[in-house]
Amino acid sequence: MCDVQAKLIAWLDRELSSDEAAGVERHIEGCKECRSRLAAYEQVSNTFDVYCDAVVTAKTRRRVPRWVPVLASAAVAAAVMFLAFAQRRVEPPPVLIPTVAATSVPVPTPHAAEPAPRKTIHRRHAVPAVQERAVKWQPTETAVQIAIPAEAMFPPGAMPKGMNFIAELSIAPDGSVKQVRLRQ
Amino acid sequence: MSDDSVPLALPLFRLAAGSSEVTTLYRELRKPLLRYLVCLGLTSDEAQDVVQDAFLSLQRHLASDGTQENIRGWLFRVAHNQARNRQTSYHRRFSEPLDGEMDFLADDATPEQRVLEKEKFRRLATAIRLLTESERECLLLRAGGLRYREIGEVLGIATSTVGDTVERAIKKLAEKCNV
Numbered sequence: 230m231c232d233v234q235a236k237l238i239a240w241l242d243r244e245l246s247s248d249e250a251a252g253v254e255r256h257i258e259g260c261k262e263c264r265s266r267l268a269a270y271e272q273v274s275n276t277f278d279v280y281c282d283a284v285v286t287a288k289t290r291r292r293v294p295r296w297v298p299v300l301a302s303a304a305v306a307a308a309v310m311f312l313a314f315a316q317r318r319v320e321p322p323p324v325l326i327p328t329v330a331a332t333s334v335p336v337p338t339p340h341a342a343e344p345a346p347r348k349t350i351h352r353r354h355a356v357p358a359v360q361e362r363a364v365k366w367q368p369t370e371t372a373v374q375i376a377i378p379a380e381a382m383f384p385p386g387a388m389p390k391g392m393n394f395i396a397e398l399s400i401a402p403d404g405s406v407k408q409v410r411l412r413q
Numbered sequence: 414m415s416d417d418s419v420p421l422a423l424p425l426f427r428l429a430a431g432s433s434e435v436t437t438l439y440r441e442l443r444k445p446l447l448r449y450l451v452c453l454g455l456t457s458d459e460a461q462d463v464v465q466d467a468f469l470s471l472q473r474h475l476a477s478d479g480t481q482e483n484i485r486g487w488l489f490r491v492a493h494n495q496a497r498n499r500q501t502s503y504h505r506r507f508s509e510p511l512d513g514e515m516d517f518l519a520d521d522a523t524p525e526q527r528v529l530e531k532e533k534f535r536r537l538a539t540a541i542r543l544l545t546e547s548e549r550e551c552l553l554l555r556a557g558g559l560r561y562r563e564i565g566e567v568l569g570i571a572t573s574t575v576g577d578t579v580e581r582a583i584k585k586l587a588e589k590c591n592v
Binding site for chain 2 (some may be wrong): 235238239242244266269270272273274276277278280281282284288289361365
């Protein structure tokens with residue numbers, strides 16, 4: 230075992246003096262085993278870092294903002310009104326086609342309203358993305374977006390002027406509300 | 414960590430006039446502090462409370478002509494001590510399984526990649542739980558960008574001890590994770 234092995238992690242962390250660092254660098258140039266260990270230490274450090282990010286993201290996603298129940302109530306009320314309106318005009322089909330209301334915008338695909346991509350682990354191991362989306366996408370459920378002005382839910386001045394929230398409703402083929410998602 | 418992955422709660426405190434340095438520090442260190450605290454075991458809400466309290470303490474510290482050396486280490490130490498005071502959360506660190514929560518990590522990857530990522534994380538999580546408290550804390554502070562000297566100040570241990578602890582912890586993880 231090389232004596233330098235005890236200094237590899239400190240070298241990785243830039244904690245060695247310049248003389249010690251130069252000695253380690255000279256050694257690893259000619260020592261395959263130390264280079265291999267160094268790579269392993271660096272990889273596990275990076276994985277630990279990514280894991281910490283994932284822990285934070287996972288815990289943050291569990292957290293439900295206090296205004297969500299208020300907004301959810303408004304969205305559900307809007308959904309009920311929408312369904313009552315839509316079902317008077319459309320025969321009960323396998324797929325419910327939404328009628329455009331004044332504040333409703335049909336979404337062409339269920340993926341169009343996905344939030345902006347986040348930095349995720351798999352991007353560090355980038356593999357060319359395989360497009361597995363079906364070319365002929367057949368909707369099995371209907372998505373509806375409803376814009377709700379922030380002023381309608383919060384006291385004046387509490388939110389920046391002109392801010393809207395979007396309530397996204399997924400309508401199941403039987404006409405029921407399958408999912409309500411809120412975003413800014 | 415992307416900007417989107419951290420809750421955008423507004424700070425409850427109001428920075429004093431002329432405290433642009435504190436504002437800059439807040440922008441720079443808020444996320445690393447949140448990450449450290451959440452990984453210690455605090456909930457997202459608790460971590461945000463602790464970060465705000467730490468910056469309030471910093472304002473008082475600076476207003477009373479306290480030392481301005483190594484403010485980053487000072488903030489981490491204050492946050493660390495406040496986290497320790499929340500004993501229940503503090504001892505929850507890394508103990509909660511994240512398997513179900515982490516499906517989103519590979520939502521546009523192939524099934525094989527998802528399996529590999531989850532397996533890699535599962536092994537790492539198991540290995541982390543086997544570390545000592547000191548080893549975990551050293552690695553978390555190291556992941557927060559602190560130098561060994563700063564880590565020693567936060568944890569109240571010698572710099573050389575930090576070096577030994579970090580080395581031991583990384584070697585344990587590398588061995589257990591087989592990387």
